[in-house]
Amino acid sequence: MFAQPDxxxxxxxxxxxxxxxxxxxxxxxxxxxxxxxxxxxxxALESPDDLPRGLQAEQAPxxxxxxxxxxxxxxxxxxGPQAIKPLTFAPQESLWRVxxxxxGGLQFAAVTPPVARQAIIGVRAxxxxxxxxxxxxxxxxxxxxxxxxxxxxxxxxVAVQCAVPAATCFCASTGDxxxxxxxxxxxxAELADGFVAxxxxxxxxxxxxxxxxxxxxAQQIEAARQQGQSAAxxxxxxxxxxxxxxxxxxxxxHPRWDDVAARCLACGNxxxxxxxxxxxxxxxxxxxxxxxxxxxxxxxSCFVEGHGHLHGFNVRPDxxxxxxxxxxxxxxxxxxxFGRSGCVGCGRCIAWCPVGIDLTEEVAALTAGGPP
Amino acid sequence: xxxPTEHPRKPRVAVHKFSSCDGCQLAFLNLGEDLLTLxxxxxxxxxxxxxxxxxxxxVDVAFVEGSVSTQEDLERIxxxxxxxxxxxxxxxxxxxxGIQGLRNQANGTEWVAQIYSHPEAIASLARSTxxxxxxxxxFELWGCPVSGPxxxxxxxxxxxxxxxxxxxxxxxxxxxxxxxxxxxxxxGIACMGPVTRAGCxxxxxxxxxxxxxxxxxxxxxxxxxxxxxFASLGLTPEAAVRRFQSINSQAPVFRAAADKLRTGSHD
Numbered sequence: 228m229f230a231q232p233d234x235x236x237x238x239x240x241x242x243x244x245x246x247x248x249x250x251x252x253x254x255x256x257x258x259x260x261x262x263x264x265x266x267x268x269x270x271a272l273e274s275p276d277d278l279p280r281g282l283q284a285e286q287a288p289x290x291x292x293x294x295x296x297x298x299x300x301x302x303x304x305x306x307g308p309q310a311i312k313p314l315t316f317a318p319q320e321s322l323w324r325v326x327x328x329x330x331g332g333l334q335f336a337a338v339t340p341p342v343a344r345q346a347i348i349g350v351r352a353x354x355x356x357x358x359x360x361x362x363x364x365x366x367x368x369x370x371x372x373x374x375x376x377x378x379x380x381x382x383x384x385v386a387v388q389c390a391v392p393a394a395t396c397f398c399a400s401t402g403d404x405x406x407x408x409x410x411x412x413x414x415x416a417e418l419a420d421g422f423v424a425x426x427x428x429x430x431x432x433x434x435x436x437x438x439x440x441x442x443x444x445a446q447q448i449e450a451a452r453q454q455g456q457s458a459a460x461x462x463x464x465x466x467x468x469x470x471x472x473x474x475x476x477x478x479x480x481h482p483r484w485d486d487v488a489a490r491c492l493a494c495g496n497x498x499x500x501x502x503x504x505x506x507x508x509x510x511x512x513x514x515x516x517x518x519x520x521x522x523x524x525x526x527x528s529c530f531v532e533g534h535g536h537l538h539g540f541n542v543r544p545d546x547x548x549x550x551x552x553x554x555x556x557x558x559x560x561x562x563x564x565f566g567r568s569g570c571v572g573c574g575r576c577i578a579w580c581p582v583g584i585d586l587t588e589e590v591a592a593l594t595a596g597g598p599p
Numbered sequence: 600x601x602x603p604t605e606h607p608r609k610p611r612v613a614v615h616k617f618s619s620c621d622g623c624q625l626a627f628l629n630l631g632e633d634l635l636t637l638x639x640x641x642x643x644x645x646x647x648x649x650x651x652x653x654x655x656x657x658v659d660v661a662f663v664e665g666s667v668s669t670q671e672d673l674e675r676i677x678x679x680x681x682x683x684x685x686x687x688x689x690x691x692x693x694x695x696x697g698i699q700g701l702r703n704q705a706n707g708t709e710w711v712a713q714i715y716s717h718p719e720a721i722a723s724l725a726r727s728t729x730x731x732x733x734x735x736x737x738f739e740l741w742g743c744p745v746s747g748p749x750x751x752x753x754x755x756x757x758x759x760x761x762x763x764x765x766x767x768x769x770x771x772x773x774x775x776x777x778x779x780x781x782x783x784x785x786x787g788i789a790c791m792g793p794v795t796r797a798g799c800x801x802x803x804x805x806x807x808x809x810x811x812x813x814x815x816x817x818x819x820x821x822x823x824x825x826x827x828x829f830a831s832l833g834l835t836p837e838a839a840v841r842r843f844q845s846i847n848s849q850a851p852v853f854r855a856a857a858d859k860l861r862t863g864s865h866d
Contacts (some may be wrong), residue, residue, distance in 0.1 A: 264807050266780035289828070291785045308780050318776035492769075492793035492821050499775030515636045515755055526776050531768045532818050546819055581771075581783040581793055582828045586672070 228414035232448045236440030239421040244275035255346035267307035272522040282499040286393035319525045326519040331572025346383035352404030353573040357502030364505045386411035395574030400465035403571040405453035416451035423451040427532040464587045474594045475559040483592045488547035495528030497576035503569045604797040610659040613645035617665025622744035623690035624648045658683040666692040666727045680734035691743035699727040702851035743813035743846045767818040774801035789829045794820035815847040822856035836860045
């Protein structure tokens with residue numbers, strides 16, 4: 228967000244609601260951080276003044292607690308269990324319907340849900356990196372997913388630089404944060420008295436212009452840059468390399484898989500909170516009158532039985548093979564598919580694992596000995 | 600069964616009650632408008648709670664609620680099996696023995712003597728057992744109680760002539776699709792969701808509380824790992840035993856988890 232420092236503006240703290248109000252005036256439903264069941268989730272804001280201040284999220288393996296930020300910042304909460312994924316890749320939706328016509332034939336029709344224009348305020352660099360990976364999957368040449376595309380196109384993304392990473396964060400080691408570098412409409416870096424604000428798209432530029440901001444000073448930009456560097460330096464977790472393809476694929480029979488399988492619940496929470504996981508299942512839901520049926524898509528997970536089910540047998544009958552599938556796809560075979568790792572270092576799979584399995588720790592154990 | 604338009608007659612359906620609270624039958628009665636649609640497609644020959652009384656006629660599909668808990672139950676389930684093409688056990692009592700299965704590991708005679716002024720009037724078997732312990736069951740719908748949408752999906756599948764779809768995935772899968780933050784992680788409370796079958800739509804977590812396992816064990820339920828996490832969250836072994844020993848205490852996976860906790864053989 229510091230690529231063109233001469234074009235960055237400065238948004239005083241008191242004017243943050245004006246930014247939200249501007250987006251609302253443009254017809255966007257604005258989603259921002261809201262506390263629900265003890266966690267920060269992205270929900271619709273009712274008014275421009277609804278953004279909470281002073282929230283912080285203490286995170287550790289299997290642990291997430293909201294605490295308060297002594298500096299009363301708007302975006303000191305690192306991240307919550309979800310950010311963009313459920314808004315673009317819907318957890319459950321109908322893809323098409325079929326109905327029996329008078330002649331007894333079947334008529335198929337696409338189900339295209341109404342899409343609201345949505346702005347998300349407070350997405351992180353890791354979320355943007357993950358979104359780029361979801362785009363690579365759902366918008367790939369020749370296999371463009373119309374449902375995803377429709378929701379994706381109308382999104383307006385207000386990113387924020389992470390000044391306070393959680394103990395579970397490791398985006399610096401994956402190269403995806405903590406300062407947003409691409410994929411946003413607007414990016415903010417929160418300082419004591421306001422935000423350095425940079426546009427990343429034409430519509431972001433238009434919103435910024437409408438706010439009539441003073442240019443950010445060189446000192447403000449430098450403070451924001453340093454804040455990003457400190458946040459990166461404060462991260463305590465990391466992956467040993469950005470390409471673990473061979474080091475993991477050479478360890479498919481490592482005893483550590485048995486060890487992690489003994490601890491893993493195979494609940495699939497890691498895959499649900501992972502912002503890059505895209506697996507889904509499809510099923511038909513016939514209406515009770517027998518005249519119509521809907522074809523539905525739901526989030527799936529490599530930790531459930533059906534994911535490994537082939538005709539007559541299951542290729543991943545136990546937790547060991549399911550965990551191994553998850554980790555080796557995410558960090559190893561993803562390179563073959565998308566040219567990079569599927570992990571953006573958000574740490575959600577660590578915090579939101581009910582038994583606190585730490586991906587960075589598992590990788591360290593699996594790759595410690597080098598090639599067998 | 601054929602498609603509805605070609606069906607020579609409406610399939611005959613019976614709903615039977617064994618040792619139970621009637622809550623699963625209510626899943627039928629609470630279907631509202633869907634019940635009227637359903638009534639047009641099936642011939643409900645026996646459903647005491649709703650009116651029709653004819654337990655002896657042969658049927659295409661028999662839904663059986665409740666566990667086998669008395670001598671009379673033992674005889675009746677044989678009769679029903681012999682007169683039904685498809686038999687579907689519904690609810691925790693019919694699939695695992697239910698809450699009353701708690702007596703299986705206690706001295707039932709002693710309990711009866713303590714509670715009833717005329718214990719000789721109570722004629723129950725020593726153990727409460729699921730329907731599948733006695734006759735062949737074609738499909739099981741777990742839950743306490745089962746949900747209306749689950750029941751509808753089963754009936755609909757049978758009407759369409761396909762096997763009902765089993766969902767033995769964990770409650771967590773439904774919980775995360777609904778976007779509920781995990782209560783174990785955000786509030787440190789002991790949730791049974793990671794070892795429990797889906798089907799309820801993550802009802803308890805939707806209200807900010809922990810799942811108590813009323814849908815029975817999910818496939819690949821790692822009860823050892825969950826018990827270890829319960830201990831980390833501060834549950835005593837006795838409290839952890841109670842998490843596994845409630846609605847579905849006799850489901851083999853939950854029973855084994857509780858036995859292991861009792862003997863202290865967890866790491």
